[in-house]
Amino acid sequence: MSDVVEAIRRAIPGAEVERIENPGPSGQHSLLLGHGTARAVAEFLRDGQGWDFCSNVSGVDWPARKVKETLVRKDVVDGVEKEVKETVEREEPGYLEAVYHLYSVAGKSGPLVLRMRTPDRAGAAAVPSLTPVWKSAEFQEREAFDLFGIRFDGHPDLRRILMWEGFEDFPMRKDYVAPDDCEYEPTPHDAVLERVNARKEPA
Amino acid sequence: MLDEALQSELQKRGIFVTSLDEIYNWGRKNSLWPLQFGLACCAIEMIAAAAARFDMARFGAEVFRPSPRQADLMIIAGTVTKKMAPLVVRLFNQMPEPKYVIAMGACAISGGPFKEGYNVLKGIDRYIPVDVAIPGCPPRPEALLEGLIKLQEKIAGQRLIGPGRARHADAGDAADYPVPEYGAHDLVPPFNPEVFAPDPPRRAGA
Numbered sequence: 001m002s003d004v005v006e007a008i009r010r011a012i013p014g015a016e017v018e019r020i021e022n023p024g025p026s027g028q029h030s031l032l033l034g035h036g037t038a039r040a041v042a043e044f045l046r047d048g049q050g051w052d053f054c055s056n057v058s059g060v061d062w063p064a065r066k067v068k069e070t071l072v073r074k075d076v077v078d079g080v081e082k083e084v085k086e087t088v089e090r091e092e093p094g095y096l097e098a099v100y101h102l103y104s105v106a107g108k109s110g111p112l113v114l115r116m117r118t119p120d121r122a123g124a125a126a127v128p129s130l131t132p133v134w135k136s137a138e139f140q141e142r143e144a145f146d147l148f149g150i151r152f153d154g155h156p157d158l159r160r161i162l163m164w165e166g167f168e169d170f171p172m173r174k175d176y177v178a179p180d181d182c183e184y185e186p187t188p189h190d191a192v193l194e195r196v197n198a199r200k201e202p203a
Numbered sequence: 204m205l206d207e208a209l210q211s212e213l214q215k216r217g218i219f220v221t222s223l224d225e226i227y228n229w230g231r232k233n234s235l236w237p238l239q240f241g242l243a244c245c246a247i248e249m250i251a252a253a254a255a256r257f258d259m260a261r262f263g264a265e266v267f268r269p270s271p272r273q274a275d276l277m278i279i280a281g282t283v284t285k286k287m288a289p290l291v292v293r294l295f296n297q298m299p300e301p302k303y304v305i306a307m308g309a310c311a312i313s314g315g316p317f318k319e320g321y322n323v324l325k326g327i328d329r330y331i332p333v334d335v336a337i338p339g340c341p342p343r344p345e346a347l348l349e350g351l352i353k354l355q356e357k358i359a360g361q362r363l364i365g366p367g368r369a370r371h372a373d374a375g376d377a378a379d380y381p382v383p384e385y386g387a388h389d390l391v392p393p394f395n396p397e398v399f400a401p402d403p404p405r406r407a408g409a
Contacts, residue, residue, distance in 0.1 A: 163322060164286050164385040171321035178321050179389040 001029045004049065004112070011044050012037060020115065030099070030113035035128050038116060039154075042133040051102040051112055054134030057141055058101075059148035061173045063121070064094035094121045096150045100130060100137065118150060121173075129155035147172035224363050231275075231301065232263075232358040235351070238274035238294065239267035243281025245308040245341040252344035262351050271297040276354070278347075279333075282310035282317060283324040285390050289382050292330045296379045300371035303358070305350050306333045309340045316340070329394035331380050332370075 001019060008015050008031075016034025033041055045051045068089050075084040096118045103110030118125035129152035131138045141152045142161040149170035152158055160167065169176055180195070188196045213220050241249055253259045253267065268274040271294045283291055295304070306327055309315030317323035327333065334357060337350040361369040380398070383390040 162286070166385050166387065168387040169321075176321070178319070179393065181389065181393045182319060182325060 001031075004045075005031065007049065008041055008044060011048060012040050015041055017041060028111070028113060030115050032115045032117065035116065038128045038130070039133065042114070042130050045102065045112070045114075046133055050104045050107045051110070053103045053105050053110075054130070054136045055101045055103050055111065057130075057137050057144055058099045059144035059150055059172065060097040060099060061121070061148055062094050062097060063174045065092050066090070067092050095119065096121055096125050096148055098127050098141070098144055098150055098152075100134075102134075121149075125149060126151040126153050128153050129158075131155050146170075149173065224361075225359075227363065228359045228361060232355040234266075235262075235264040235276040235303070235354070236266045236268050236274050237264055237276040237278050238271055238298065239269045240294070241280045242283060242287065242291075243308075243310065245280040245311070248341045248344055249278055249280045249307065249347060252347045257344040257348060259348065259351070262348065262355070264351055271295075272299065274298055275301060276303050276305065277331075278305045278307055279311040279327045280307045281341075282315065283327050284322050285324050286322065286385075288324045288327070288330060288390060289384065291327065292380055292382045295331045296382070301369060302371075303334045303354055304331055305347075305354060306336045307339075307347060307350070308342055309338060312336045312338065324390075329399045330383060331395075332398050 005017055005019055008017050015037045017037075018032040018034075020030045020032050022028045022030065066089055068087055071086045071088055072083055073086065074081055076082075077084070098116045100114040100116075101111040102114065103112075114130075116127040118127055127150060129137070129141055131141055131152070132154060138156070139161060141150075141155055142157070142159060144150050145152060145155075145158055146160040146162050147170060159165070163171070171178070210220055241247075251257060253265060259265050264276065275298065277295055277298065279291065295302070304327070306312045310317060310323065311327050312333075314320070314323045314325035318325055324330075328336075335350045335354045337346050339346050342350075363369060363372045381392075381395055383392060383395075385391075
């Protein structure tokens with residue numbers, strides 16, 4: 001993985017590539033690409049490194065979250081210098097992420113995982129499209145656009161693919177609320193019970 | 204209706220007596236022409252039911268028609284997505300009366316395992332009247348044949364005149380079912396109140 005990063009940096013000066021560690025047992029690390037050089041990096045990976053097959057494109061929704069950090073600073077309390085712990089809560093903005101899994105059929109290796117992140121989760125959230133590099137990404141990018149609302153700049157035909165034209169929501173986002181048109185089970189409990197109780201009486 | 208003992212006694216003497224209802228229903232229940240379409244995995248079981256091993260031809264329902272104009276039985280075989288639902292309702296409207304609907308499998312009945320999803324219709328009975336529902340995921344071909352036999356029994360019991368007569372015999376009742384439209388968040392309307400009355404949701408302690 002690190003040799004791939006080095007090869008990219010050697011081939012493309014100024015390439016925005018960052019290695020993201022996966023601390024889990026799979027150890028499947030990934031590369032975070034910056035928007036400006038993503039296309040050039042992808043072309044280099046395909047032509048120079050033999051990653052000739054884009055297996056799938058996924059979307060990930062990372063909503064805004066609160067992070068608690070404990071800061072330790074030295075302070076003078078009653079004339080004695082002490083270490084004071086301070087908990088600071090800050091809000092980390094949310095973003096959307098497109099994840100590409102690449103394989104090399106020629107080199108019989110893979111997957112190489114690429115990530116690209118949007119600046120925010122608003123309607124204008126966009127990443128550059130890699131469909132011009134790997135044609136197989138076309139429908140999958142459309143799916144990520146349909147379900148997550150990630151816009152892919154440079155996609156040849158960016159339309160909804162599963163939901164209908166005129167549908168406004170992005171159903172796979174964490175904050176999606178499905179229409180309340182379900183008759184619930186006879187003995188609702190837990191989250192379903194809350195929804196049943198919250199439901200308005202029919203007029 | 205005829206006295207069954209008398210009918211049987213006459214038959215023994217070589218005289219067959221029947222009513223118009225009975226012979227008309229006997230004819231149409233044994234020549235149901237299903238509409239040839241499948242929506243998901245249940246369609247595979249429907250195909251198996253039509254093929255040689257299970258042989259739906261034994262029950263007179265082997266003539267799958269690729270046009271709704273020539274079909275009188277709609278087998279909803281599979282998951283009806285919200286994107287597909289208006290097309291299914293339109294196909295049903297295009298079928299001539301008398302027409303019947305079999306909802307085959309959990310998805311067609313209620314949405315099945317996808318009930319709480321965002322793009323699956325929670326049962327086709329929200330838009331069109333369903334005559335027979337066959338549970339299963341998917342139902343085996345025997346179950347489809349059983350459902351077909353149940354539908355035949357239902358057709359055999361339909362009256363053609365008088366109150367409670369079959370829908371197609373009631374000029375006032377035969378009508379198009381409204382085709383739902385794609386809305387911004389859901390189908391509009393979410394169900395047809397003329398055919399679907401949901402149970403009010405039950406509350407804790409109710």
